[in-house]
Amino acid sequence: METYLYITAVIGVYVGFAVFIIGMGWRAYQWATTPKSPVKLGMFPKPKTRVGRFFKLMKDTFIAPQSASIEPRMWLFSFMFHFAALAAFVGHLRIIQEYPILPELLGEEGMNAFAGWAGGIAGVLMMVAVIYWIARRTFGPFKQLSVPEDYLLLALLFGVIIMGNHMRFFGHGVHAETYRAWFQSLLAFRPMLPSELVYSNVGWSLGTHMLFTDLLFIYFPFSKLVHTIGAFSANLVRSE
Amino acid sequence: MESQQLTTLTGVIDKKMNRQLKQYMDICARCAICKDACHQYVGTGDFKYLPARRAELIRQIYKKYFTKAGEFVPALYEARDPDENLLEELYESTYACTGCRRCMYYCPFSIDTAWILSVAKSILIAAGMGNEMxxxxxxxxxxxxxxxxxxxxxxxxxxxxxxxxxxxxxxxxxxxxxxxxxxxxxxxxxxxxxxxxxxxxxxxxxxxxxxxxxxxxxxxxxxxxxxxxxxxxxxxxxxxxxxxxxxxxxxxxxxxxxxxxxxxxxxxxxxxxxxxxxxxxxxxxxxxxxSGRITVDKGIIQGKVTYHDPCQLGRNGGKFEQPRDIVKAVTDNFVDLTPNREKQWCCGGGGGIVAMEEFTKTRLASGIKKVEQLKASGASVLACPCENCRLQIEELNDIHELGLEIWQVIDLVVAAMPLPGNKKAAE
CATH class of the missing domain: 3.40.50 (Rossmann fold)
Incomplete structure (x- = not known):
C-alpha cells in the first residue's frame, strides 16, 4: 500500500503538477504568439465599450445563456458539473491550509460535518453530470461525433470523482487534518504519508483517486480541456 | 497519401493558421450543442452537416500534423491524413454551409465554424476540389x-x-x-x-x-x-x-x-x-x-408584413433595426418572425448555395425552419433584403404553397412613395 501511495500520491503529484503547469503555459504561449485573425470575427449585437465587452465575456463564459436556450438539459448538467467542480476545488484548499473564521464558528466537528455535506453534495453532482455526459455520448449524433479522447477524459473524471466520493462517504474518522499533513509535506518537498491514512480503509481509495488525478493532470494540456483557459479569449472574439 | 499533396494541403493550414483557428481547433469539446442551431442539420438530419462535425474534419488533420499528441497517438483524436475520403466529405459539408454563423451564436466557446470552413475551402481549392461553378x-x-x-x-x-x-x-x-x-x-x-x-x-x-x-x-x-x-x-x-x-x-x-x-x-x-x-x-x-428626404405612405402595402433578417446583414452585419424601421414606416401591420434578429434562422440559401445545383436537395430541406417560422407569423407579405435569401424563400414559397408576396425592401419603399408612376401602376 505504501509503495502504491508513494507512486500516485507523491511522485505522481509532482509529475502531474509539473506537466500541467508547463503544458498549460506552453499552450497559452502558443496561442499568444500566433497572430490574430486579420478579419474581425465578432457577431452582433456587440457591446460598444470595453466594460460592456468584459461583462459579456464573463456572462458568455460562466453562464452561456445562448447554450442554455438551445439545449437546457445539457446546459443544466454542464453548469452543475462546473459549479460542483469549483466547489470541490475550493473545498480541497482545506488540505493546504485550514480556512479562517469558519472553523471557529462551527467548531472542529461542525466544520468536518459541514465539509462532509458540502463535499458530498459536490461529489454526487459531479458524478451525476459525468454519468449524463457518458450516457449522452452513447447514441445518435453524439456518439458519431465522439472520439476516444472524449471517453478517455470522461473515464478519468469518473475515476477521480468516484474515488473522491469513496473517501468522502466511507473515510470515517479521516478528516482534513490528516490529508493536510500529507499535502503540506509535499509542498515542503519532504514527502510523508501519515500512517493513519495509509492504513485506514480509504488508503487505497486515496491512491486510486490520486492515480486518476495524476493522469488527468498529465493529459489535461494535450486535451480539449484547455477550454478552461481558451474559452475566455474565444468568447472575447465574439464581441470584437 | 502522396507526400507532395500532403505537403501542399498541410501547408495551406500552416499559411492560414492564426490564433482564432488554433483555439477553435484546440478547445472544441464536441458537446454538439451546435447541432440544433444549424438549419441544414435540423432540416436533413445528416451527420455531415452537424457544425462540429464539419470543423472536426479540419481538426483531424490539425491534430495529426500540428500537435505532438496527435502525432504520437493519432487514434486518440481520430487524427488522419487529408485523404480522398476526408476531402470528399469536406467538400460536401463545406460548400453546403451557408456561413450563417448561427452555430457560433449558440456555442459556449463561440467557435466560428464558418471561419474554420474558410480554411477548409482553401484546402479544397489547393486539392483541385474547389467548387467549379x-x-x-x-x-x-x-x-x-x-x-x-x-x-x-x-x-x-x-x-x-x-x-x-x-x-x-x-x-x-x-x-x-x-x-x-x-x-x-x-x-x-x-x-x-x-x-x-x-x-x-x-x-x-x-x-x-x-x-x-x-x-x-x-x-x-x-x-x-x-x-x-x-x-x-x-x-x-x-x-x-x-x-x-x-x-x-x-x-x-x-x-x-x-x-x-x-x-x-x-x-x-x-x-x-x-x-x-x-x-x-x-x-x-x-x-x-x-430625415424627411423621402416620403412614404402607410396603407398602400396591404396585409400583414413580416421581415426576414439575412444572416450576413443581421447577426453578422449588425443591421437589425434600420430595415425593420423602414418596414414599419410603410405599414402598421408588422409582425416579427420568431425567433428573430441574432437568433433568426438562416433561410438556407446563403453562401452561394443557390448557385450550386448539386446542393438543391439539401438546400430545400434546410428551409423547413424558415417555412415553419413564416407560417407561424401569419404574414402575407415578406420583406426580404438579401437576393440569395429571396431566391430561396421564393422557391420555398412555391413548394410549400405559403402564398406569400415577397418583396425587396427598397421595392416596398418605392411602392409606398407617393409617385405618379405608382398611381399609374395602381390604375
Whole structure:
C-alpha cells in the first residue's frame, strides 16, 4: 500500500503538477504568439465599450445563456458539473491550509460535518453530470461525433470523482487534518504519508483517486480541456 | 497519401493558421450543442452537416500534423491524413454551409465554424476540389474588372433603359442614373439586373442624393468560392472606381454578403484601410425616411408584413433595426418572425448555395425552419433584403404553397412613395 501511495500520491503529484503547469503555459504561449485573425470575427449585437465587452465575456463564459436556450438539459448538467467542480476545488484548499473564521464558528466537528455535506453534495453532482455526459455520448449524433479522447477524459473524471466520493462517504474518522499533513509535506518537498491514512480503509481509495488525478493532470494540456483557459479569449472574439 | 499533396494541403493550414483557428481547433469539446442551431442539420438530419462535425474534419488533420499528441497517438483524436475520403466529405459539408454563423451564436466557446470552413475551402481549392461553378463566376467577375471597356457600352445602354423607367415612376423628366459622375458623394454598387438598380435610383433621385452608379456588381463569388485573392480582386474593382471618381461613400445593395465583404473583409484582404465609408442601402433609406428626404405612405402595402433578417446583414452585419424601421414606416401591420434578429434562422440559401445545383436537395430541406417560422407569423407579405435569401424563400414559397408576396425592401419603399408612376401602376 505504501509503495502504491508513494507512486500516485507523491511522485505522481509532482509529475502531474509539473506537466500541467508547463503544458498549460506552453499552450497559452502558443496561442499568444500566433497572430490574430486579420478579419474581425465578432457577431452582433456587440457591446460598444470595453466594460460592456468584459461583462459579456464573463456572462458568455460562466453562464452561456445562448447554450442554455438551445439545449437546457445539457446546459443544466454542464453548469452543475462546473459549479460542483469549483466547489470541490475550493473545498480541497482545506488540505493546504485550514480556512479562517469558519472553523471557529462551527467548531472542529461542525466544520468536518459541514465539509462532509458540502463535499458530498459536490461529489454526487459531479458524478451525476459525468454519468449524463457518458450516457449522452452513447447514441445518435453524439456518439458519431465522439472520439476516444472524449471517453478517455470522461473515464478519468469518473475515476477521480468516484474515488473522491469513496473517501468522502466511507473515510470515517479521516478528516482534513490528516490529508493536510500529507499535502503540506509535499509542498515542503519532504514527502510523508501519515500512517493513519495509509492504513485506514480509504488508503487505497486515496491512491486510486490520486492515480486518476495524476493522469488527468498529465493529459489535461494535450486535451480539449484547455477550454478552461481558451474559452475566455474565444468568447472575447465574439464581441470584437 | 502522396507526400507532395500532403505537403501542399498541410501547408495551406500552416499559411492560414492564426490564433482564432488554433483555439477553435484546440478547445472544441464536441458537446454538439451546435447541432440544433444549424438549419441544414435540423432540416436533413445528416451527420455531415452537424457544425462540429464539419470543423472536426479540419481538426483531424490539425491534430495529426500540428500537435505532438496527435502525432504520437493519432487514434486518440481520430487524427488522419487529408485523404480522398476526408476531402470528399469536406467538400460536401463545406460548400453546403451557408456561413450563417448561427452555430457560433449558440456555442459556449463561440467557435466560428464558418471561419474554420474558410480554411477548409482553401484546402479544397489547393486539392483541385474547389467548387467549379463558384470558381467560374468569380473568374468571370475578375475578367470583367480587367476588361471593363469591353462591357461599357452594354452597361451604359442598360442604365439608360433603367433611367427611362425611373423617369416614368418619378414623373421627373430630369431624373438620372448617373454613370461615372466625378465628384459624386455616393457610389452605389448594385447587383446584376435592373431590379436592384431601379428602385434604388428612384429613392436616390427623390432624396436628392448626389450619387453615381458603379459599372461593377457588389456580389462576390470569390468570397463564396473561398479564395481571398479572387475575392479581393472582385471587390477592388469598385474600390478603384470609387477612388477614381472621388466619392465619399460606397453604398452596397440589399445583398447581405456584399455588405460584409466591404465592411469587414476587404481591409484584411487588401491590407489597406478602407478609404470610404461603407453603408448598406437600407441604412441610407432609413435615414432618408427619418430625415424627411423621402416620403412614404402607410396603407398602400396591404396585409400583414413580416421581415426576414439575412444572416450576413443581421447577426453578422449588425443591421437589425434600420430595415425593420423602414418596414414599419410603410405599414402598421408588422409582425416579427420568431425567433428573430441574432437568433433568426438562416433561410438556407446563403453562401452561394443557390448557385450550386448539386446542393438543391439539401438546400430545400434546410428551409423547413424558415417555412415553419413564416407560417407561424401569419404574414402575407415578406420583406426580404438579401437576393440569395429571396431566391430561396421564393422557391420555398412555391413548394410549400405559403402564398406569400415577397418583396425587396427598397421595392416596398418605392411602392409606398407617393409617385405618379405608382398611381399609374395602381390604375
Amino acid at each position: 463558384l470558381g467560374q463566376l468569380a473568374d468571370a467577375a475578375i475578367f470583367k474588372g480587367d476588361n471593363a471597356e469591353m462591357f461599357e457600352d452594354v452597361m451604359i445602354s442598360g442604365f439608360k433603359e433603367i433611367e427611362e423607367e425611373v423617369r416614368q415612376i418619378t414623373g421627373n423628366p430630369e431624373a438620372q442614373v448617373p454613370v461615372g459622375k466625378q465628384g459624386a458623394d455616393v457610389l452605389y454598387v448594385a447587383l446584376a439586373g435592373a431590379h436592384s438598380i431601379r428602385p434604388a435610383a428612384v429613392i436616390f433621385e427623390e432624396a436628392g442624393e448626389n450619387w453615381t452608379i458603379s459599372m461593377f456588381e457588389a456580389a462576390n463569388y470569390g468570397f463564396f468560392y473561398g479564395d481571398a485573392e479572387k475575392a479581393r480582386l472582385i471587390t477592388k474593382r469598385y474600390i478603384d472606381e470609387a477612388k477614381r471618381l472621388g466619392v465619399k461613400e460606397i453604398v452596397v445593395p440589399e445583398c447581405g454578403h456584399a455588405y460584409r465583404v466591404a465592411e469587414f473583409f476587404y481591409e484584411a484582404w487588401s491590407k489597406e484601410p478602407m478609404p470610404f465609408k461603407v453603408s448598406h442601402i437600407l441604412e441610407k433609406v432609413d435615414d432618408y425616411i427619418k
